[in-house]
Amino acid sequence: MTQGGPAAPGPSAPGKDPGRGSRALGNRGVLVSSASTVLFFTIIAVVVVLAPGSGVVAERFFSPSHLWQSLVGSEGLPSVLGAFLLNVQIFMVSEVFILILALIIAVVRGIPGPVFFPFRLVAVAYTDLFRGVPLILVLYMIGFGVPGLGLGFVSYLPDVTYGVISLVLVYSAYVAEVYRAGIESVHESQNAAARSLGLTRWQSLRFVVLPQAIRRVIPPLLNDFIGLQKDTALVSVLGSIEAARAAQIYGASEFNYASYVVAALLFVLITIPLARFTDRLIARDKRRREAGALA
Amino acid sequence: MRERGILIGLLLAVLLLVGCGGTSAESGSKDSKASCDLDNPSLFEKGQLTVATDKPAYPPWFKGSPKDYSGYEGNIASEIAKRMDLPIKWTVEPFNKSYAPGAKDFDFDINQITITPEREQVVDFSDGYFDNAQGVLVMKDSPAAEAKSVSDLKDFTIGAQVGTTGLDFVNETVKPTEDPKVYDSTNDAKSALESGQIDVFVTDLVTTVYLRDFEIEGSTVIGKYPRNEQFGMLFEQGNPLVDCVNQVLGEMKSDGTLKKLEQKHLQQYLDVATLEK
Amino acid sequence: MNGQPALLLEGVHKSFGENEVLRGIDLTVAPHEVVCLIGASGSGKSTLLRCVNLVEPIDSGRVVVAGEEITADGVDANRIRRRIGIVYQSFNLFPHMTVLRNITLAPREALGTDHAEAEKSARTLLERFGLLDKQDEYPDRLSGGQQQRVAIVRALAMRPHLMLLDEVTSALDPELVAEVLAVIKELASEGMTMLIATHEMGFARDIADRVCFLDAGHILEEGPPERIFTAPENLRTRQFLGRIIEAGRL
Numbered sequence: 001m002t003q004g005g006p007a008a009p010g011p012s013a014p015g016k017d018p019g020r021g022s023r024a025l026g027n028r029g030v031l032v033s034s035a036s037t038v039l040f041f042t043i044i045a046v047v048v049v050l051a052p053g054s055g056v057v058a059e060r061f062f063s064p065s066h067l068w069q070s071l072v073g074s075e076g077l078p079s080v081l082g083a084f085l086l087n088v089q090i091f092m093v094s095e096v097f098i099l100i101l102a103l104i105i106a107v108v109r110g111i112p113g114p115v116f117f118p119f120r121l122v123a124v125a126y127t128d129l130f131r132g133v134p135l136i137l138v139l140y141m142i143g144f145g146v147p148g149l150g151l152g153f154v155s156y157l158p159d160v161t162y163g164v165i166s167l168v169l170v171y172s173a174y175v176a177e178v179y180r181a182g183i184e185s186v187h188e189s190q191n192a193a194a195r196s197l198g199l200t201r202w203q204s205l206r207f208v209v210l211p212q213a214i215r216r217v218i219p220p221l222l223n224d225f226i227g228l229q230k231d232t233a234l235v236s237v238l239g240s241i242e243a244a245r246a247a248q249i250y251g252a253s254e255f256n257y258a259s260y261v262v263a264a265l266l267f268v269l270i271t272i273p274l275a276r277f278t279d280r281l282i283a284r285d286k287r288r289r290e291a292g293a294l295a
Numbered sequence: 296m297r298e299r300g301i302l303i304g305l306l307l308a309v310l311l312l313v314g315c316g317g318t319s320a321e322s323g324s325k326d327s328k329a330s331c332d333l334d335n336p337s338l339f340e341k342g343q344l345t346v347a348t349d350k351p352a353y354p355p356w357f358k359g360s361p362k363d364y365s366g367y368e369g370n371i372a373s374e375i376a377k378r379m380d381l382p383i384k385w386t387v388e389p390f391n392k393s394y395a396p397g398a399k400d401f402d403f404d405i406n407q408i409t410i411t412p413e414r415e416q417v418v419d420f421s422d423g424y425f426d427n428a429q430g431v432l433v434m435k436d437s438p439a440a441e442a443k444s445v446s447d448l449k450d451f452t453i454g455a456q457v458g459t460t461g462l463d464f465v466n467e468t469v470k471p472t473e474d475p476k477v478y479d480s481t482n483d484a485k486s487a488l489e490s491g492q493i494d495v496f497v498t499d500l501v502t503t504v505y506l507r508d509f510e511i512e513g514s515t516v517i518g519k520y521p522r523n524e525q526f527g528m529l530f531e532q533g534n535p536l537v538d539c540v541n542q543v544l545g546e547m548k549s550d551g552t553l554k555k556l557e558q559k560h561l562q563q564y565l566d567v568a569t570l571e572k
Numbered sequence: 573m574n575g576q577p578a579l580l581l582e583g584v585h586k587s588f589g590e591n592e593v594l595r596g597i598d599l600t601v602a603p604h605e606v607v608c609l610i611g612a613s614g615s616g617k618s619t620l621l622r623c624v625n626l627v628e629p630i631d632s633g634r635v636v637v638a639g640e641e642i643t644a645d646g647v648d649a650n651r652i653r654r655r656i657g658i659v660y661q662s663f664n665l666f667p668h669m670t671v672l673r674n675i676t677l678a679p680r681e682a683l684g685t686d687h688a689e690a691e692k693s694a695r696t697l698l699e700r701f702g703l704l705d706k707q708d709e710y711p712d713r714l715s716g717g718q719q720q721r722v723a724i725v726r727a728l729a730m731r732p733h734l735m736l737l738d739e740v741t742s743a744l745d746p747e748l749v750a751e752v753l754a755v756i757k758e759l760a761s762e763g764m765t766m767l768i769a770t771h772e773m774g775f776a777r778d779i780a781d782r783v784c785f786l787d788a789g790h791i792l793e794e795g796p797p798e799r800i801f802t803a804p805e806n807l808r809t810r811q812f813l814g815r816i817i818e819a820g821r822l
Binding site for chain 1: 677683726
């Protein structure tokens with residue numbers, strides 16, 4: 001009003017606008033929470049270091065020289081990092097096929113009309129089957145069973161290809177259900193509006209329903225991505241050396257398990273950006289929907 | 296945001312501390328040559344000899360059922376138990392776990408385990424009871440069947456079981472142009488060979504001959520490669536029982552029992568030409 | 573044109589399960605005529621409109637649009653729907669598309685109009701109704717009244733011969749109703765044939781050439797608005813209108 005200069009902050013106000021997390025609590029609150037967190041981890045560290053056998057654990061799992069050597073590889077021993085590239089390749093190739101196959105299954109499952117009943121049945125049977133069978137069994141059946149049949153070129157593919165096929169078959173079943181949930185969450189009035197404009201069923205699906213459906217299920221989709229990234233390790237049962245197997249070979253030879261720690265870290269490091277990205281998408285979608293609700 | 300950074304930094308520091316801090320203390324000492332009293336040996340379970348091997352256990356190393364295995368290794372173990380005046384009890388230990396460091400739930404493990412200096416750092420072995428060579432198994436109709444020497448194998452797809460000296464042989468001596476295929480078990484490698492996923496399977500000689508004669512139709516062993524390897528019985532590190540077992544094994548060697556067992560069970564499997572390098 | 577009606581319903585029956593919603597509707601709409609349907613909720617107004625544009629299949633009877641029986645076997649429903657525009661109570665704009673794209677989607681995909689042409693027509697329409705500055709906005713940024721006007725433009729972009737409006741102001745805040753009614757009035761003045769289901773009695777009186785009162789699946793009474801609203805003949809009509817007047821909505 002008529003006072004000149006800045007208003008003096010009151011005894012409890014932190015000085016700026018309230019609401020942004022720690023500032024809202026005030027500096028004292030921040031101090032207490034930080035101090036207690038630091039204390040918590042210090043206690044854990046002390047307990048771990050003082051525990052009997054901790055020296056062995058440190059040497060066996062966290063020895064810096066072994067961590068490094070297993071990461072880069074050496075004479076006769078594969079590099080965990082190099083082998084991890086195989087995991088990444090398997091992941092990328094599989095993911096593309098999964099997204100496509102799962103969409104087909106989800107759409108087929110939703111086609112109405114008695115004429116399409118056999119197709120719907122196949123789609124349902126597919127998801128039931130491949131969500132029910134453990135991935136490791138599928139890998140064995142396809143990776144060892146199909147080659148054993150001796151059927152033309154189908155039986156002479158590289159083992160990684162069988163691995164990708166297995167991952168695609170199993171994960172498409174899960175992702176199809178995620179898509180289906182998304183499609184069903186789009187209100188029927190959207191489809192009605194599209195059809196009313198004269199768009200065909202497929203045009204409505206393609207331009208109106210699916211874009212909305214997919215946007216809605218991006219968090220669970222990314223969740224399945226993250227699971228897939230880890231399951232690429234299982235492909236090693238078919239022979240190829242990916243990161244987990246490379247870690248195992250190192251461990252079996254050197255009797256040091258730092259290689260497992262390295263492999264684990266690589267998997268985690270690649271998962272973290274995906275997980276944070278998912279969080280951001282969820283937050284943004286929430287903001288958009290809440291903004292819409294105010295209109 | 297800053298707090299998060301501090302906490303992450305703290306965590307990493309803790310990890311590093313633990314990693315570098317622990318230099319000493321290997322559990323158990325490496326050179327305990329505590330002697331063993333044959334009349335009162337220290338056993339995993341009092342009053343019986345607990346012996347471990349993998350499942351499935353293959354002939355000719357093991358025959359019969361886990362109630363009482365016979366076969367080469369089966370007979371060695373039961374002979375040792377008999378001479379120590381103890382009943383024998385068989386348990387299961389997967390190959391991949393057996394040579395890992397740490398406490399064991401058996402007195403010893405007998406499972407075609409090669410004595411290597413690396414393994415000796417973390418477990419104890421008895422004296423050797425068998426000289427092992429690597430066997431090279433291929434399908435008869437595969438081009439790999441024409442190979443005459445180790446270097447001829449370079450360009451083929453070679454498979455081996457993880458953690459075996461067979462895999463070491465492939466990596467160190469054969470040095471194939473393509474990475475070898477590594478399997479969890481002999482069973483998986485066998486399937487891979489039969490279906491053409493691999494051209495060559497390398498494992499211990501006796502097993503390759505057994506597979507050729509009894510399990511994989513149309514296969515052939517193109518040669519053996521001795522590597523100055525011996526099989527030994529595997530004990531937890533520092534177990535004084537090693538001494539007793541070595542004593543008994545020594546007797547079995549000098550009185551010809553071991554040789555007789557080898558002739559009985561393994562003779563037919565050893566007649567394979569040696570591969571040149 | 574020739575003397576045939578723009579829209580003809582003959583003996584139309586429609587049930588949902590056990591519930592018979594339309595119990596034999598006979599209705600004629602002449603070209604350029606504006607017909608308003610009034611009646612209580614559940615009387616079948618929305619269902620009637622949805623049967624006209626084939627979103628709902630009818631159980632018996634006929635629907636004839638510009639001389640073509642659209643409920644006959646073998647008729648391509650998509651083709652028919654392209655010529656009939658419908659606007660719903662809840663707007664139903666596509667939330668993942670801008671206003672412009674909402675409008676150009678169907679002309680481009682269903683009519684094959686090329687991209688530039690479709691956008692040009694869309695902008696012309698938007699400008700006419702005062703919405704051009706919103707062309708790149710997403711629907712969630714528009715007020716209810718603006719969204720509904722966009723919905724009307726979206727339907728008009730297909731150049732329909734007949735427009736069906738299903739309670740298009742019922743979901744709007746009162747102060748936004750007027751702008752939408754203004755649009756509809758303008759369409760009427762340009763000669764668009766319209767069948768309008770509405771609660772807005774004042775508007776109906778203002779704009780309709782004919783008013784039909786729907787009750788329990790029958791058209792009980794129809795006629796020019798002056799007569800219906802001042803001297804209804806049917807008892808039920810009088811009761812319905814009486815309640816409306818009491819509520820101060822007429």
